[in-house]
Amino acid sequence: MVKPFMSRLSRSALLLAGLTGLASLPVPPAAADGVDRIVAVVEDDVILESELQKKIAAIRQGLAQSDTPMPSGITLARQVLDRMILEKIQISLAEKSGLRVDDETLRQAVQQIAQKNNLTPEELRGSLRAEGIEYPDFLEQIRGELAQQRLRSNQVNSQIKISDREIQNWMETRGKSGADPNAEFLLGHILIATPQAAQPAAVQAAREKAEKLVADLRQGLDFRQASLSSSDASEALKGGELGWRKLSEMPTLFADLVPKMKKGDIQGPIRSPSGFHLIKLLETRGGDVQRVTKTHVRHILIKPNELITNEDARKKLETIKTRIEAGDDFGDLARGNSDDKGSAVKGGDLGFVAPGALVPEFEQAMNALGPNQFSDPVQSQFGWHLIQVLERQESDDTEELLRKQAQDEIFKRKLAEETELWLRRIRDEAYVEYRIPELAPDGTPPPPPAKPEP
Incomplete structure (x- = not known):
């Protein structure tokens, strides 16, 4: 039906x-x-x-x-x-x-x-x-x-740094896990969290809770139900599913274990600064390396600020687009107006970019353009963009592309780890008072932290 x-x-x-x-x-x-x-x-x-x-x-x-x-x-x-x-x-x-x-x-x-x-x-x-x-x-x-x-x-995102050594290590170890580097894994995840600077007794209690949960899961407890009822992870209300990921996109403490797991296997507890993790391999799927279409693109970025409203930024780009259509040079206008200073000195040129290299809003608009076409103003988290596609070319999985893939996947891995830590930290530092005792985490309202003096 x-x-x-x-x-x-x-x-x-x-x-x-x-x-x-x-x-x-x-x-x-x-x-x-x-x-x-x-x-x-x-x-x-x-x-x-x-x-x-x-x-x-x-x-x-x-x-x-x-x-x-x-x-x-x-x-x-x-x-x-x-x-x-x-x-x-x-x-x-x-x-x-x-x-x-x-x-x-x-x-x-x-x-x-x-x-x-x-x-x-x-x-x-x-x-x-x-x-x-x-x-x-x-x-x-x-x-x-x-x-x-x-x-x-x-x-979180802006604080993540990736060194050349990390990229080199990724490239050197690529494929050595024994798994297809393009294979993807669907994982279930449960986190039994520990607060910052947790006392040994609290850590031990969390460990025992995680160990009991592992035993219950191996005896048939539904993983999604366990996530809904017990997990402190952000994906708990989605049944604990982390989504499809390659090994290189997983947190390191998971990536070392997953190649040895079979469908349905459960691993844990796995200790991290956030607490104790349990993972279950739900599904796997493989994929071959494919040729990649790279796009040569340039843009002009206008960022809203204290003096320029969001609407003003969009209108400014519309005016710039009108000038380009009337014959003004895109590169000259990018050098004189773009808030992306790195590309502005090159006339807005971002070079050839691979799929996934740019934020989704930008990439979606870029992919809809043919060579030498302009977009309407496009908004992303960085501001408003005027985009022009110059040309496209197909490329094999070259070292340059591998380095870009390494950077992207290391970033995703670090982002998952740092976001979880950041969420725990802001939760621990926030003033929270439960007014209905039975809805408090342990059934009784904890004493609220003292609010700092303004």
Whole structure:
């Protein structure tokens, strides 16, 4: 039987908003006087019981369709609340850092979601309504997710450094694992976290919990259910799935184990600064090296700042495009206007780039262009781009391409590790107070940390 279209839309659209994987959960009944109770205090914000109920109701259908066994309602409610707390913390940090998502950026994000589902924005709105999802709530989820992406880009991505030695080591060890370097693995992951500067007793308790979980899993406990009920990892509400990855894209502590595993095997506990990890090999798939089409591209970047609004940046690029179409030289305008100083001195030239080398928004627009064609202004996390494709060529898997692949895959590996550590750190440092005891991690509200003096 063909599933309703909106089933596919719900999973696609809500995944961007960070919502997929929740279910209808019982939470303590509302106060007798009908007052909307506070479930938790997070920094200077609060999470209301109605917010928790609404989020649960909004994606109930998604988890039911995935056929994931349900843990107890209160256990999953804690997982959902923990994710909401982490979202609030990130949004609070983004606001304090001045990382605000304007209406134009939000409009474009919604348009992209609609296009991926072959809908107009108006049809998307109607489809969400048919699913029982209020459009203003959907917009706020998208706005929050975009703010979190920008925050992580500023505080995590920008701090990752890759040395020439790391690239050389990657190239030297490529293929020595015995696995096809292009093979991909689908892993399940569970993290039993330990706080920063954890006391030995806390570390031992986490280890024992992880060891018991491994034993239960090997005796038949469903991995997705265990992730939903026990994991502290960011992908817990997706059943623990890490997605398809090559060995070179995995954290080092996993990559050394996976080639020796068979489908269904479980490894762990694996100690890291974040805590104790359990992994399960769900599926594998291989692939041959293919010829790669590289694109010679140049661009002009305009970044919004204190003096230039987001809309002003876009309009400035439209004016520049009009001048180019009237005969002005792209290179000269790039040298005089582009905020990408590295490429501006070369007339905006980025050289030949391989697939995956650029941010998705840029690459999607670039791939839609033919040689010598210009894009309309395209927004990415860096600002607004005017893109021109100069030419394309096919290339074998050369050393240059291998170095680029090494850099990309080392970055992805480090990003996963550093993001997990960063999320644990900001959670540990944040002011969080549980107002409903049974929703606290251990069933009792911990004493809240003292808020620093302003």
